[in-house]
Amino acid sequence: MPIQKSDADEEKEELDICFVGREIDMLNEPDDLKKHKDEGQWDFVAFPLTKLPPCLEQDGKDLPSEYDLAPSTDYFRQSDQKDRAGEDVGVVSSWISTDSNRVSEEFKNYSADALREETDLAAFWGTYACILPTPDSIDCDRYAAAVNEVLRTQSTQQCRLWLRIPFTVDPQHFDGGLGPQVPAASPPSSPAPPAAAAAAESRHPMEDVPAPANGAAAASASFSNLSDEDNEKERRRVLEQGCTSEDTYDGWHIFKKVKDKCGNPQHLFVALVLTKKLPPFAYLDRWRSERVAAVIIPLECFVENSHGCPQLPYPHTQVVHHFLRQKAKVLLQIAVAPSKDVRNFERYRYCIQKLWDEIKKLNVVERAGHRDQNCLQPPLQPLAENLESGVYSVFETDSVKYARYREALKLALEAKVEERTGQKGPLVLMVVGAGRGPLVTACILAIKEVKMRTEDVKLVAIEKNPNAVITLTDKKQMEANCPFWSKLEIISSDMRQNVNLEKQADIMVSELLGSFGDNELSPECLDGAQRLLKEDGVSIPHRSVSYACPVSSTKLWTEAKKLGEKFLETPLVVYIHSAYFPAVQGAQPVFTFEHYPNKDIDPSNAHNRRHTDVDFTITIDAVVHGIAGFFSADLYGSVAISIVKETYSTDMASWWPIFFPIKGPIFVEKGDKITFSIWRCDDKHYVWYEWLLTHEGKSTDRHNKGGRGHKMGK
Amino acid sequence: MPIQKSDADEEKEELDICFVGREIDMLNEPDDLKKHKDEGQWDFVAFPLTKLPPCLEQDGKDLPSEYDLAPSTDYFRQSDQKDRAGEDVGVVSSWISTDSNRVSEEFKNYSADALREETDLAAFWGTYACILPTPDSIDCDRYAAAVNEVLRTQSTQQCRLWLRIPFTVDPQHFDGGLGPQVPAASPPSSPAPPAAAAAAESRHPMEDVPAPANGAAAASASFSNLSDEDNEKERRRVLEQGCTSEDTYDGWHIFKKVKDKCGNPQHLFVALVLTKKLPPFAYLDRWRSERVAAVIIPLECFVENSHGCPQLPYPHTQVVHHFLRQKAKVLLQIAVAPSKDVRNFERYRYCIQKLWDEIKKLNVVERAGHRDQNCLQPPLQPLAENLESGVYSVFETDSVKYARYREALKLALEAKVEERTGQKGPLVLMVVGAGRGPLVTACILAIKEVKMRTEDVKLVAIEKNPNAVITLTDKKQMEANCPFWSKLEIISSDMRQNVNLEKQADIMVSELLGSFGDNELSPECLDGAQRLLKEDGVSIPHRSVSYACPVSSTKLWTEAKKLGEKFLETPLVVYIHSAYFPAVQGAQPVFTFEHYPNKDIDPSNAHNRRHTDVDFTITIDAVVHGIAGFFSADLYGSVAISIVKETYSTDMASWWPIFFPIKGPIFVEKGDKITFSIWRCDDKHYVWYEWLLTHEGKSTDRHNKGGRGHKMGK
Structure with missing residues (x-):
């Protein structure tokens, strides 16, 4: 019985479903599976694929x-309801130890065999996914080779591979965490495990996430509820810490x-294990940035509230909330109670x-974002292509944007x-x-204010889309x-064309901005309209600035690549x-x-x-x-609109950011310098x-040379 | 209130929806639209985008x-329920006449303008589609240019273009069918319209479809319910008729x-108009073969049944049934009754x-076909890749196939x-x-029969997929x-590998066939198994034959191309x-x-x-x-299985046909010869x-050279 979410507003929307399972x-007994499924009405269960081999x-x-x-x-016989088959997740044996120095060569080979065969069994049964054990060494060549072999031989209908990865691996897992049944290599490798663990502890200080500070806005943008200033401080603090890629x-x-060793295959995901200390x-x-298919929550992460009921500490809820x-999917690692x-x-x-219920409480903008998350689209080209009525209609609902315009207009008029x-x-x-007139409405409201x-004011609207003009004319009627x-x-x-006007404008107002400011060609359009503005006239907005910062996102990059190399x-x-x-x-x-009014526009557009x-400067190995792009625009006086995180106009919904992908992702280390070079080019x-x-x-290649990937029609 | 169809069997299946609208x-009045929509609970309406211009x-x-x-x-205001917007269809003016010799140059230009602007308006409103008028000449350069212009300037979110095309164009439409408001060119073009119409009538004899003959199977394969023999006769008759591409x-x-003139764009569809005579x-x-988005049924196609209720003649229902x-979508062209x-x-x-209700009555195989229609998949490679349990499970449900095997086994045993x-x-x-044992079951049933x-029989099962062996062993237990x-x-x-067997087989049975017979490498596998068969042993099947015929399908070809050039x-x-x-x-x-038993298999596989x-020989311009591929296989004696249309094993569901695409479709004319050349190649x-x-x-290029598109692993 998955928890379903239907949106609060009237529009139809795909149902989002939250799946909660138990490991x-x-x-x-073979028949236990069904019993476990029914207990607590789990949406799915993660179950061990095999029995412990007798020799172990x-x-x-x-x-x-x-x-x-x-x-x-016999999974296939067990899942008698056919439509349930394919929801469950098979778990590959945890005793598998393929690369640790602590186990014998013979056992490593035995383990790699087991990893392959158990994964094959899950694929044969058609389980939804298959959880692989955490590699037992950072040098996991044999592990990766086994995974590669599975990916190579499986048919395209294979199940997904979920790598079980905790935020921080318990040093014992590498050094001394072998179960009693796993034979240690003889002679055992030299350094005493406790020392190694202690060393690791000091190299990678585990700590609780800092206490929440202010506001939900920051929360949606980061796991840490710090203010942006604090965020930067925190980033610097991490940067200055001793941890490096040797971590x-x-x-x-x-x-x-x-x-990396497997060539970043499509079917490989993380099942991220929460740790008690984050x-x-x-x-x-x-x-x-990673493809997190599931969050595994061990029992030890839960605390008790005052009523004795289990609850997750706040920092943990933030993490789960993000991945939900x-x-x-969420997988609870809770043993059967006695x-x-x-x-x-x-x-x-x-x-x-x-x-999950809290997601329902997202505001309009957050909900729109939830719906559109990671969904890539080439920027609109309102200059080269006429927009549809429906697109105007969406933009016109942005009350925050038009309130700012109204405020700017009021100040300018005064x-x-x-x-x-x-x-x-x-x-x-x-x-x-x-367009269909939203700025005309804002003007009239400001005039009235x-x-x-x-007789004090002459209001003129210029629009190039003949169908928008029809709607605007209709609205006037x-x-x-009024x-x-x-x-x-x-x-x-x-x-930009010859417009017969009796008079030039005292105030010219426009909303030609794109996600990266000038990318809908506001500079070219407004240049063309300058002759309609008096020498002492005012342009609203009078300035736009684009912003950029490096972004790490396997998801966005993979999606862009899927669209085609061009993208x-x-x-x-x-x-x-x-x-x-x-x-x-x-x-x-x-x-x-x-x-600003400028009569001497260079026709070459230079x-x-x-x-x-x-x-x-990079804060952490990544x-x-x-590059993610944003913009802010100064309308008039101190009135501005912005989609830059640091100055974001809260609840403004007209623009999502822009993403400039690079053809090959770059691995950067903490403290590295990285330079983004960008050119705005043009031809006729x-x-x-x-x-x-x-x-x-x-340097990478110069991307989009000559506009081969994308260009904006003037 | 679209008619929804949920499938009779228990499995979840995507709902299919049948949309019925009225033109x-x-x-x-602008407000009429809503009234029309509500009348008769139409799923959508097709409405005129514009008023008749005053000059006309x-x-x-x-x-x-x-x-x-x-x-x-004002469509956007009219469609107040937002989720309804986008279902309706705008109709471009029918007076538009862009290419006919009968109208003036001035009017042609005026028409082309109107075609572009009205289509733009529909796109601006965001209607689901836009119906374009039937071109008024077979030489429709100006018409195509206008469509091209629309496709070029519309944003990617444009609405679909539906070309209104009747099966047969009334000659008057070209020659004299202009409305009273459309000015004829002066001087009018020479030949008298009625004569032209009469000539056309004789060149393309309109006639009713022959009366239905036998069975529903043929119906699903063709509009004509003729037997296959009759079908071939009918094809020959059409071929021998005088109609040519000058038609x-x-x-x-x-x-x-x-x-062709528009370069086969993605957004161009047919709205096919039924004619009273087919x-x-x-x-x-x-x-x-074409992308028919809608079937338009004019009032004149309906007849009255004995209760005075409207009904469609049987040949018409066959056509509508196919496209449903x-x-x-179905669009009824029914004027408001007085x-x-x-x-x-x-x-x-x-x-x-x-x-639509009849579609619910499809049998299991037809339903599976309805679900899978036009859905392309590379062939399974059970030799190179182990199949999943779910795939076996689907195949095992084919009672027809295993009944034939049982029959063949019985005869062979006797x-x-x-x-x-x-x-x-x-x-x-x-x-x-x-596999998981379905042929073992068939063997045992035959043995019992x-x-x-x-003690009379020793039954041996060989299987290479270790996970299938697990299930088979489980089944044995x-x-x-028994x-x-x-x-x-x-x-x-x-x-093919060394199998230690005490005895060779008297009867060897296998089901290694693919859609094109040998494409799952049954020859190579059975060659490898020959040494397990006695010299006088019997192989079931003992023969497989692949079949081919040219196929015309814009849909299949477009879908294959969408998957990538390689496909x-x-x-x-x-x-x-x-x-x-x-x-x-x-x-x-x-x-x-x-x-047959053959001890001297050439290891080179030559x-x-x-x-x-x-x-x-081509029956009709196309x-x-x-090429579509099929197979038949002789099991034993006269017992065979076949997916070739002419000898199809009714209700056998294990195989769909195979499609060999060509990189560039070829236009062929009635009576043309076409030769399909195919090679079966191999390497190590x-x-x-x-x-x-x-x-x-x-000749076209030789496709899939060296197996660059697809090859089967031995």
């Missing part, structure tokens, strides 16, 4: 030459090793249900009225790129009772969820465009070409998949960006 | 220089013209509902028992590639009460629905493989290489997209097909 240690029941000394697989159950107990490095937030954050939103009290399970399950004292004739207020009379609407002059034309040279608009930003500096300014290099018909990244003196 | 001639209300003589679009409604009134040629079935059949299964009796509409809607009279020791019956005793099961010898090995060089398994077979000969044999050329590790088509002395 079973051992099946005593004792000391494991007399290994047979071949692994003799003994299935724990062999960090789960992320282990996962990366296996992934690592510093930069270490947590880094998992946002990313559609990961009393076999079913309600006992239900209380744990309820903890996750409560978390200033202009004072400035024009004594001058004759109405003030000319011109909306360029009026400053109490101007009909419907609003005939004197400002009824006197509105509608001009159906491109603002790795295309800026893509996306609500970035499965990602994190591994730079100390956060988002840095890239290009600035100023819009003044709109740009080139910038932006430097970043893989950089590209198009404008496009070219970009590259430089790391340790080595 | 509205004219909106008197009279004689259309004073055309303005530009088309002045006047929307018929300018054939709707298919017109659609092809527009499609053309010969080869003309109907040809539409199976192909997920086309009485405005809502129930009147409901009666027409009910006709379609009844047809013959062997007689032959061996006096010989000592049990008869050895060997299943090679036993011929009343052999346990469960069937311990003496044949409990004495079964299970050998976990590849049949145009890959044989693909598919239930072929949206297709037809334009060759007189039907399916012709390609490769034959015989399986004897399994093949090359064949197969000739076909576009060939590739792989077997693969290479193929090409030769038409009028010109």
Whole structure:
């Protein structure tokens, strides 16, 4: 009975489903599986694929030459309800030890055989996924070879492989954590395990996540509820710590090793194990980039509340919450209670249900983001292609954006009225790129607020999309009772073409901005409209600035690649969820465009070409998949709109960020410098960006050369 | 309220939905749209996008220089329920005449403008689709140019373009069918319209489809319920008729013209108009290949039944039934009745509902085909990759196949028992590639039927997939009460490898066949197993033959291309629905493989290489997209299994046909010869097909050279 979520608003939306399962240690009888499933109404169970081989029941000394697989159950017969088959998850034996120095060569081979054969069995049964044991060494060559062999021989309908990886590996797992049944290599490897463990402990200080500080906005952007300033401090603190890539107990490095050795295959995921103590937030954050298919919560992570009920500590809930939103499954690692009290399970399950319920409470923008997460789309080209009515309709619902415009217009009108004292004739207020009229509405509201009379102001709307003009004209007719609407002059034309106007504008207002500021060609459009603005006229907005920061996201990069190689040279608009930003500096300014009356526009457009290099310092070992882009725009006075995280206009929903992918992800180490170089190029018909990244003196190809991946039609 | 269909069996299946809409001639008021929608509970309406321009209300003589679009409604405001927006269909003005010689140059330009602007309006409103008028000439350059312009400037979110194409165009539409408002060119073009119409009538004899003959099986394969023999006669008759590609009134040629001129764009579909009289079935059949998004049924197609209720003639229902299964929408062209009796509409809607209900009555195989239609998949490679339990499980449900095997086994056992009279020791019956055991079950049933005793027979099963062996062993244990099961010898090995057997087999039975017979490498496997068969032993099957015939299917070809260029060089398994077979000969044999005891197998495998050329004669102008492949296999005596249409084993569900695409579709004319050349190649590790088509002395590339698209691992 999966927990289903239907959205609060009226629109149909795909149901999101949260799957909560339980991991079973051992099946005593083949028939146990069904019983376990029914207990506590789990959506799925993770069950051991095989029985412990007889040779390991004792000391494991007399290994047979071949692994003799003994299935724990007849899964296919067990899952009699056919539509349930394929939800459950098979667990490969935990005694498997393929690479540790502590075990014999013979046992390593035996283990690698077992890993392959058990995974094959899960694929044969068609389980939804198969959980592989945590590699027992950072040098996991044999482990990766076995995984590769499985991936090579399985048919395309194979099940997913979930690597069980804890945030931080218990040093004992590598050094001395072998079960009694696993034979140690003789002679045992030299350094005493406790010492190694102690050393590891000091190299990688485990600690609780800092206590929450302020606000839910930050929470949605990071596991840590720190303010942005604190976040930067925290990033710097992590950077200055002694931990380096030699940090062999960090789960992320282990996962990366296996992934790299296997060539980053499509079917390989993480089943991320929560630890009682969580690592510093930069270490947590880094998992946002990976394909986390499941979060495994061991019993020890739960605490008791005042009623004696289990609950997760707040930092843990933050982590689970993030991955739930990313559609990961939750797997509770809870042994059968001695009393076999079913309600006992239900209380744990309820903890996750409560978390899921919170997702329903997301506000409109967060919900839209939840829906659109990681969904890539090439930027709109409203200049080259006419927008659809439905697109206008979505944009028009952004009350935050238009409230800011109204505020800016009010201030501008007040200033202009004072400035024009004594001058004759109405003030000319011109909306360029009026669409279906939302800025006209904002203008009229501002005019009313400053109490101007009909004869004080002449309102003009210019729009190039003939069908939007039809709707705008229709709206004018419907609003005939409003004197400002009824006197509105509608001009159906491109603002850059010859427009016959009696008067130039005192105030020109536009909303031509894209996710990266100028990427919908506001500079070119507004240049073309400058002759319609008086010499002392005001442009709203008068400045736009684009921002960038390095981003790590296996998900976004993989999705872009899936679209085709070309899309790795295309800026893509996306609500970035499965990602994190591994730079100390956060988002840095890239290009600035100023819009003031300027009669001497260079027809060659040379003044709109740009080139910038932006430097970043990396906080933590990471893989950089590209650059995330944002913008802010100054409307008038101190009124601005922004999608840059640090200055974000809360609840503004019109823009998601932009993602500039790079063709090959780059592995960067803590403290490395990385430079983002970007060019804004143009020819007679198009404008496009070219970009590259430089790391340790080595540059990537220059991406999107000549606009081969993507260009914007003028 | 779309008619929903949930499947009769227990498995979850995607809901199929049948959409029935009504076309509205004219909106008197903008508000009429909602009223029309509610009438008769239509799933959608097709409504005119614009009002008749004032200049055309009279004689259309004073055309303005530009088309002045006047929307018929404010669609976006009308569709207040947001989730309904996007279901309706906008209709572009029917007076548009872009290419006919009968209208003035000025009017042609005016028409082309209107076509573009109205389509833009539909895209702006975001209607589900937009119906374009039937081109008014077979030389429709200007029409295609306007469509191209629309496709070029629309954003990617544009609506679909549905070309309204009748099976046969009324000659008046080209020659004299202009409305009173459309100005004729002066001087009018020379030949008198009625004469032209009469000439057309004689060139393309309209006639009713021949009366149904026998059975529903043929119906699902063709619009005509003729027997296959009759079908071939009918194909020959069409071929011998005088109609040629000069047949300018054939709707298919017109659609092809527009499609070709526009480069076959993704967003272009047919809205196929039923005519009261239907053309010969080869003309109907040809539409199976095209992307028919909707079937438009004019009122005149309906007849009255004895209760005075409207119903469709049987041939018409066959056509609608086919396209319903192909997920086309149905659009009824029914004017508002003078009485405005809502129930009147409901009666027409009910006709379609009844047809849809019949789809629910499909048998298991037909339902599986309905679900899988046009869904392409690379062939299974059970030799190179181990199959999943779920795949075995699906195959095992094919009762028809195993009944045939049982019958063949029974006959073979009887013959062997007689032959061996006096010989000592049990008869050895060997299943090679036993999987989870369905052929073992068939063997045991046959043994019981011929009343052999346990000591008379030794049953051996060889299987290479270790996980299938686990299930088979498990089954043996469960069937311990059956003496044949409990004495079964299970050998976990590849049949080609050294198997230690006391005795050779008297009968060897296998089911290693693929959709194209030998494509799962049964020849190579059975060669390897020959040494396990006595010199006078029997192989079941003892022969397999592959078959091929040219196929026309825009749908299959487009889907293959979508998967990637490589897939145009890959044989693909598919239930072929949206297709037809334009060759007189039907399916012709390609490769034959015989399986008799043969101790002297050439280790080079040269004897399994093949090359064949197969000739076909084309019945009707068509576009060939590739070759469809089938197989038949002789099991024993006269017992055979077949997926060749002419000899199809009714209700056998294990195999869909195979599709060999070609990289570029070929236009062929009635009476043309076309030759399919195919090679079966191999190297040390792989077997693969290479193929090409030769038409009028010109050959395509040799496809899949060296197995670059697809090869089967030995």
